[in-house]
Amino acid sequence: MNTTRSFLRAALVVVAATLVCAGLAQAQDDASILDDLTTPKTDYVSASFKATRIVNGHSIEQMKEGDLDVRIHHRFGQVNSGPSALWGLDQSSVFFSFEYGATDWLMLGVGRSSYQKTFSGFTKLRLWRQATGEHSMPVSISALGGADLFSTPWPDPGAQNFFSSRLSYVAQVLVARKFTDAFSLQLTPTLVHKNLVPSAVDVNDIIAVGLGGRYKLTNRISFNAEYFFTIKPVVEGQQEAVDVLSFGVDIETGGHVFQIVLTNALPMFERGFITEGTGAWGDGGIHLGFNISRVFTLY
Amino acid sequence: MNTRILFALLFLLATAVQAQDKYLCKHGHIRFFSHTPMEDIEAHNTEAASVINTVTGEVMYQVLIKSFTFKRALMEEHFNENYMESDMYPKSDFKGRIVNLKDVNFAKPGVYKAVIEGDLTIHNKKNHITQNGTIEVKDGKLLAKAKFSIAPQDYGIEIPATVRDKFAKAMDVTVDMVYEPYKK
Structure with a gap:
């Protein structure tokens, strides 16, 4: 019991x-x-860079559907041009463009450069996004294809000149990883094809690899650097083109991003700055410049 | 006699645990809105999750910050990157209780005023808040609604001087939840 x-x-x-x-x-x-x-099952990484450019070259970022990015880029002359040209400030080269997000993964842009009076256009396609979780992916990958057309008059109008000679093309694969909230790195294998080159010794196809990165100093300011290494020696007429090294500071203020730029290339589109940069950093052959981006939401 | 006390205790606990006392909302709607002459800021989150315990009056909310969507993609990016820092602080939550639990009859359909108090954590900063809302008992579901305002600076969210005139001093927050009985 x-x-x-x-x-x-x-x-x-x-x-x-x-x-x-x-x-x-x-x-x-x-x-x-x-x-x-x-x-979330899959957490996609966003904002690896502040803008669609690292400095001169494209970043992995693109406009979202219905957004239009109006860009104005500007480069002064070379710093070593001396006091008579106020160290380059007397000269200026301009590029402006309209770049539009047709969908979240497809961006289209058209632009115009004062350099060789060039019209340019590109398509940027987002292929993979860096993500963690179910569909994890270590890097973001995009593809970029572009064409440009210089419209300066032919030096010898009497010769047989073809319209197609004015065209050049660029193809890039953009591989980026946001390592931390502040630090992102991008590798950009590039192929530039020119239909017409100045002389028989010049090559029509130029392979280059871009390496770019950003470091966020504050939430709204980042420091960017970018280097394009051309694998084949590039010869433009008598002058040998140089690899382009650029630095930038991105300042974001709501809908605008201001980029203050130092670079040894004057042109502001791919064929130009990758294969036709002429300044040397050591000799002060560098350009001060600005990129301004303003985003409008169309719908 | 000890057995009797134990039995009573056991009975109480068993009812507390087994009765249909929990209601779950999986896709609650939280909206925030700020109006200034310069700009309207509006975001919606339709993935807010919440549990109400009708016996204890406990209320718990959890929201993924990245689930807030804005009409303008850039605003959404800045919201996550610059203001909420959602990579560092991915979620916001509320843990509290219905203060006037006795005024709400969960067994009888009707609209009841509810006073909720508890800790609201946004941007990793916790504030004790008390807010009014309504709970409607209808068709075996609970429909909870609340409207209140919060000031970003109370949660350590910095707004730089250059854009300050685009933000209202306080954001209007609207909460609209539909709870269903929770079954394991």
Whole structure:
């Protein structure tokens, strides 16, 4: 009798204790239920760079559907042009463009450069996004294809000049990774094809690799650097083109991004700055410049 | 006699645990809005999750910051990157209770005024808040609504001087939730 009773009592204590624990665990359960509901299966990385350019070259970023980016880029003359040209500030080269997000993964742009009176256009296609979770991906990958047309008059109008000779093309693969909230790096293999080159010794196809990065100094200011290494020696007429090294500071103010630029290339489109840069950093052959981006939401 | 007390305790606990006391909302709607002559800022999150315990009055919310959507993509990016820093602080939550639990009859259809108090954490900063809302008991569901305002600076969200005239001093927050009985 006594043993049955104490057994019953012990059993009840165990059951009660279990239930108390269950009650205590309940609050924790609620939190984990909500946690499961609000944790995305795949978390896509965004804002690896502040703008669609690192400095001169394209970044992995693109306009979202219905957004239009109006860009005005500007480069002064070379700093080593001396006091008579106010160290380059007397000269200026301009590029402006309209770049539009047709969808979140397709961006189209048209632009005009004062350099060789060039019209240019590009298509940027987002292929993969860096992500963690179910569809994890270590890098973001985009593809860019572009064409440009210089419209300066032919030096010898009497010769047989073809329209197609004015065209050049660029193809790029953009591979970027946002390593931390502040630090992103991008590798950009590039092929530039020119239909017409100045002389027989020049090559029509130029392969280059771009390496660009950004470091966020504050939430709204980042420091960017970019280097394009051309694998084949590029010869433009008598003057040998140089690899282009550029630095920039991005300042973001709501809908605008201002980029203050130092670079040894004057042109502001791919064929130009990758294969036709002429300044040397060591000789002060560098250009101060600005890129201004203003985004309008069309719909 | 001890057995009797234990039985009573056991009974109480068993009812507390087993009765249909939990209601879950998986896709709650939270909207915030700020109006100035310069700019309207509006965002919607339709993925807010919440649990109400009708016996204890406990209320819990959880929201993924990246689930807020804006009409302008750039605004959404800046919201996540510059203001909410959602890579660092991905979620916002509320843990509190219905203060006037006795005024709400979860068994009887109707609209009840509810006073909710508790800790609201946004941007990793916790504030104790008390807000009014309504709970409607209808067709075995609970429809909860609340409207209140919060000031970004209370949650350590910096707004730089250059864009300050685009932000209202306080953001209007509208909460609209539909809870269903929670089954394991």
